[in-house]
Amino acid sequence: MKTNFIQKVAIGCSVLLLFFVSTTQAQTYAENGMVVSDNVIASQVGVDILKKGGNAIDAAVATAFALEVTHPEAGNIGGGGFIVYLNSEGEVTTFDFREKAPLAASPTMFLDENGKIKNNSNHQGLLAVGVPGTVAGLYQAHQKYGKLPWADLVKPSVELAKEGFTMSYGLYNAAVRMTDRDPSEDIMKNYFRGENGQIVKPGETWKQPALAKTLKEIQKHGRDGFYKGWVAQEIEDYMKANGGIITKEDLEKYEAVEREPVKGTFNGYDIYSMPPPSSGGVALIEMMNLMEEANISEVEFNSTAYVHLVAEAMRRAFADRAEFLGDPDFNLDMPLDRLLSKEFAKTRFENLDMTKASISDPAQFGHPYGGDNTTHFSVVDKDGNAISLTYTLENSYGVKMGSSKLGFIFNNEMGDFNPVPGETTTTGQIGSDPNLVAPEKRMLSSMTPTIVAKDGKPYLVIGSPGGRTIINTVFQTVLNVLAYDMRIDRAIEAMKIHHQWLPDRILYEVNLLSPDTREALEKMGHSLTPTTNIGVLMGITYDASKKLYTGASDSSSEDGGARGY
Ligand code: GLY
Secondary structure, three states: OOOOHHHHHHHHHHHHHOOOEEEOOOOEEEOOOEEEEOOHHHHHHHHHHHHOOOOHHHHHHHHHHHHHHHOOOOOOOOOEEEEEEEOOOOOEEEEEEOOEOOOOOOOOOOEOOOOOEOOOOOOOOHHHOOEOOHHHHHHHHHHHHOOOOHHHHHHHHHHHHHHOEEOOHHHHHHHHHHHHOOHHHOOOOOOOEOOOOOEOOOOOEEOOHHHHHHHHHHHHHOOHHHHOHHHHHHHHHHHHHOOOOOOHHHHHHOOOEEEOOEEEEEOOEEEEEOOOOEOHHHHHHHHHHHHHHOOHHHOOOOOHHHHHHHHHHHHHHHHHHHHHOOOOOOOOOOOHHHHOOHHHHHHHOOOOOOOOOOOOOOOOOOOOOOOOOEEEEEEEOOOOOEEEEEEEOOOOOOOOOOOOOOOOOOOOHHHHOEOOOOOOOOOOOOOOHHHEOOOOOEOOEOOOOEEEEEOOEEEEEEOOOOOOHHHHHHHHHHHHHHOOOOOHHHHHHOOOEEOOOOOOOEEEEOOOOOHHHHHHHHHOOOOEEEEOOOOOOEEEEEEOOOOEEEEEEOOOOOOOEEEEO
């Protein structure tokens, strides 16, 4: 086909643009920096900060606050999460801003007189709320490593909340679902409503004046804007009035913690991820070691042998997770060095039979909980600093409650503790000690923000929501890139499975595993259950030879996307 003059100009322009930023349907390329998040408005907020001279930490702080406004299902100031940070010198650190149990919490706080969980109270109602950590974590990371003033990073979100942004179809559908679901569980009755009292429709502007005021306070006073002053007072008042136990003392005492990352290697790449209180990094590295031991690159992707090996690695890592892991400040004897070692991987596969499934022994453990409404974003800047940040409210819209004076929703993260001491069931509820409730303890998480580095430079920045499936989603995506050499978008979209020890079954993404493979796996003794989708990954890879970042957001994210410059 002949090209006319206008087409030639257009082609010329796009070639020129390739040097700055370019997007195909599935991937976005950029030379100077990139943010990939569950909401493109928030990704753009982060990139604008990078363009103003901010570093990856600055962009992450700005993106996190923007997601509170534009992706309130999981973006939050009322929850908690983790940052993994690789700097341009190749050094890695992490920030733990996981929620904590309030001072008045106890191991049996969710039980009735018969020792059963009362009214789903570990997930429903204000007893389920952990002391939020997000603002403290972002503030601490910024104080230590940020470049631009704090106020400049919160400003875009104050404006987004005050001036509003265009309601998307995805958010509107969630708003209808949340508003209609159960009036007794009302999330701030007017939260999604405009001045006319109706839920704001797609294409209309959604403003959040109460949230704008709260964010303004945080913009002015940093950490203290949330944990002290009128915001803290209103949190305490709201808790008291509605059956919660979080007090101003809980808020004042909350501290985020900078921790050493967990580190593993796979075929010459360095893998950095989140240590406890997340179980994600330990389980990820244990499974990568098992895959290296099994020489997985030689096994055909998606074959029967592949699914069997991957599922057996998951089974073992989840058993170890449940037996050993919890808040490190309360569990001083966790055998992390052993779990992370290559020698351990050798012994863990000793009883693996390539012809049949292992058995999940109910006397052992598997963690049943973990909400699926978490969100992850990845950031890189022009100097090679990289951030992998996952944070959460636990369930979609957390506990679905919040003060209308504050305009944000609280988490229901207390549901990530083991609810009934000593009770472990084949359905997967566990009662082991490391993750029982205690005052000021952090509940075990599955979030797995991860950075893979090659020669000290970021190679892959990745993470996902999905409760317990997070660990396995990130694991298989890292494997897809490192062992199977897949492009980031293909690694994200490729078939995923999930096994978590108990219940003893493989979840698989429907239509992505052939009937023959399923039949072969069933003959080996595996039980298979289809599910629609596993994970919502947000990833960036770096090609050092071309000095080019490539980003991709999971197609299952309705409003997500990569932005770069
Ligand atoms: N709430 C999900 C997690 O932390 O694993």
